[in-house]
Amino acid sequence: MTPTPHDALFKATFSQPEHAAAALREVLPAAVTARIDFATLALQSGSFIDQKLAASQSDLLFSARLGRTSVFIYVLFEHQSTTHPLMAFRLLEYMVRIWHGYLERHPKSTRIPAILPVVLHHSDTGWNAAVAFQELIDLPPGTLALIAEHVPHFRFVLDDISAETDEALRARAMTALGRLVLWCFRHARRPDELVARLSGWYEVVREVRRAPGGGAALARVWRYILNIADPAQPRELLQRLLAAAGPEAEEEIVTIADYLREQGRLAGEREGQRSALLKQLRLRFGELPEQVVARVRAADAAQIEGWIERVITSPTLDDVLTER
Structure with a gap:
C-alpha cells in the first residue's frame, strides 16, 4: 500500500x-x-x-x-x-x-x-x-x-x-526538524493556514537547514505541504509557499513542485491507458471477471503497454494477460 x-x-x-x-x-x-x-x-x-x-x-x-x-x-x-x-x-x-x-x-x-x-x-x-x-x-x-x-x-x-499553540510547539525541547514536523501535522487539515503561518517558523526552518541532512529533510517537508494542499489554484499556493519559506528554499520547492506535477501527469496517463485497455478487452472478450479488472488496475506501465499491444492479435483473454 x-x-x-x-x-x-x-x-x-x-x-x-x-x-x-x-x-x-x-x-x-x-x-x-x-x-x-x-x-x-x-x-x-x-x-x-x-x-x-x-x-x-x-x-x-x-x-x-x-x-x-x-x-x-x-x-x-x-x-x-x-x-x-x-x-x-x-x-x-x-x-x-x-x-x-x-x-x-x-x-x-x-x-x-x-x-x-x-x-x-x-x-x-x-x-x-x-x-x-x-x-x-x-x-x-x-x-x-x-x-x-x-x-x-x-x-x-x-x-x-x-x-497546542504554535508557541508551545516551538518551545518544545526537541530537534528543530521534530518541532517543525509536529507543527505541520498540527495544521495539516488547513493547508492555507499552514502556509500563512510558515513565515513565523523561519528561524526554525533555518535551524533545520543548518543541521546535517537538513536540506533533504526540508525537501520532505515541502513535498508534504504540496501533497496535502491540493489547492484550487496551485500556482498561487506555490508562490505563497516560496515567499514564506525564504529564498534559500526556492530551488528545493520548485524542484519538488515540478516532480509532483510530473507524477500527476504520469498517473493520469496510466489511468487513461488502463481505462482504454479495459474497454478494448470488453469489446473483444465480453464482460471481464473481477480478478482481471483488479489485475489491470494494479498493473504497472510496462505491463499495460504489453497488454495493449497483444489485445488485438491474441485469440483469448488468457493469452493477452500471459506474461512473456
Missing part, C-alpha cells in the same frame, strides 16, 4: 533515533526518562497496525536499555478527524503482536519485555476518550476494584497536539 503523506513524513522523521529520542523525552514521565538510556534507542522492524487503518495510523517501535534490561517503546501516530473510543483496546492488540514477534525470535524466553505505548494524536475535536484500558471494562459501579487485579491494566502516554 502506498504510504500517505502523513505516514511518509512521520516515519522519515521520527524513525531516526535523534528526533525520536527528543520527542519521547518531551512526553514520557520524567521519572521514566531518567531511567531510560536514550543513547541505546534503536528502531525495530515491522508495523503492527491493521492494514485497513493504514490510511489514518502510522507506527514505530523502538527498543532501549532501562537499567539492566531492555524496554520497547511503541509510538502510534493517529491522524484522523475524530477520536477512537477503543484506542486502549486497539493498542493492546498491537502490543500482543509485538510480544508474539519477540517470542518468535526468542523461543526459549520465559519472560517478555515491557512496552511503553505512546499515542501522538491530532484531530478536529482533540482527545476525548479513555487513555486507560480499565476504563473500557463494562462493569456495575464499584465492581472494578474487586476484580482489578484479574483484568489487563495499563495507560498509554498521550501527546495530543490538537490544541
